Amino acid sequence: MYKEKIVVKVGTNVMTNKDNRIVRPVLRELVRQIAELYERGIMTILVSSGSVIAGKEVLGKSKIKDRTQKRQVYSAIGQPRMMRLYYNIFQDFGMKCAQVLPTKRDFSPGIHRQNMINCCEGLLSEGIVPIANEDDAVSVTMSMFSDNDELASLIAQLLDADKLIILTDIDGLYTGHPEEDSSDLIKNVNPDEDLDKYIQDNNKAEGEGRGGMGSKLDYAQQAAAKNIPTFIANGKKDNTIIDIIEGKSVGTKVSL
Numbered sequence: 001m002y003k004e005k006i007v008v009k010v011g012t013n014v015m016t017n018k019d020n021r022i023v024r025p026v027l028r029e030l031v032r033q034i035a036e037l038y039e040r041g042i043m044t045i046l047v048s049s050g051s052v053i054a055g056k057e058v059l060g061k062s063k064i065k066d067r068t069q070k071r072q073v074y075s076a077i078g079q080p081r082m083m084r085l086y087y088n089i090f091q092d093f094g095m096k097c098a099q100v101l102p103t104k105r106d107f108s109p110g111i112h113r114q115n116m117i118n119c120c121e122g123l124l125s126e127g128i129v130p131i132a133n134e135d136d137a138v139s140v141t142m143s144m145f146s147d148n149d150e151l152a153s154l155i156a157q158l159l160d161a162d163k164l165i166i167l168t169d170i171d172g173l174y175t176g177h178p179e180e181d182s183s184d185l186i187k188n189v190n191p192d193e194d195l196d197k198y199i200q201d202n203n204k205a206e207g208e209g210r211g212g213m214g215s216k217l218d219y220a221q222q223a224a225a226k227n228i229p230t231f232i233a234n235g236k237k238d239n240t241i242i243d244i245i246e247g248k249s250v251g252t253k254v255s256l
């Protein structure tokens with residue numbers, strides 16, 4: 001059995017370049033760290049975005065006008081592509097992974113919630129890394145998460161994870177626009193601190209990520225309030241996950 005379990009969320013912008021193409025070495029570096037943690041007895045539940053952008057890579061521009069339908073189509077094409085990439089990389093590291101595609105209903109009290117716990121715990125007990133993404137092909141309106149930051153926070157709370165690590169394309173939460181010299185990285189945040197004033201407007205296009213830093217902070221604070229130390233850190237840099245596990249000062253730590 002394992003001695004610790006962590007949830008790692010990887011956003012679309014971590015795994016893509018400026019042309020919105022998926023960068024395989026980024027996924028490889030992520031899996032390398034998960035494999036290293038596995039050797040140390042730490043199991044990871046990976047929450048990975050990327051299906052919409054992967055679908056766009058395959059289909060290119062779509063004729064579909066309706067945004068919801070377009071998202072369904074892109075993600076239905078892109079999700080198996082993401083899983084093929086992960087499957088092959090995990091295999092290179094001698095590990096197995098599995099796909100879990102929840103909708104919001106799976107977290108409401110009752111049988112669905114228990115099924116979700118059973119599924120993830122079962123995979124972990126077999127030494128298999130669950131890779132979760134919102135089931136974008138079927139989840140619309142009521143059954144939607146606001147984004148995968150919410151999904152990652154809910155999974156961390158559901159499984160009572162030891163840590164939640166939210167990887168993005170920036171070093172953490174800044175006191176202003178991250179590209180301005182006057183902005184500083186905030187190292188520590190409490191679950192009840194109101195830092196909305198620091199959040200800058202999101203100008204990302206369709207498929208380039210949904211939540212933004214505001215949502216990361218909200219869901220990080222929700223998990224931290226349940227005593228799950230949560231980190232917002234840069235997934236484009238090497239060794240970020242291992243550095244966090246080893247207690248190095250990386251990213252923004254949200255904790256009680």
Ligand SMILES: Nc1ncnc2c1ncn2[C@@H]1O[C@H](COP(=O)(O)OP(=O)(O)O)[C@@H](O)[C@H]1O
Binds near residue numbers: 014178213214
């Ligand atoms: N105060 C802030 N500190 C850091 N990043 C911020 C801040 N306000 C807005 N952002 C933006 O949030 C982005 C990360 O959110 P998002 O695009 O949703 O990423 P992901 O695809 O990883 O979920 C950063 O690239 C940055 O431009």
Ligand SMILES: N[C@@H](CCC(=O)OP(=O)(O)O)C(=O)O
Binds near residue numbers: 013050133207209210
């Ligand atoms: N479920 C969608 C991603 C939604 C989302 O939250 O994206 P992001 O803000 O990049 O983590 C996908 O796989 O494309």
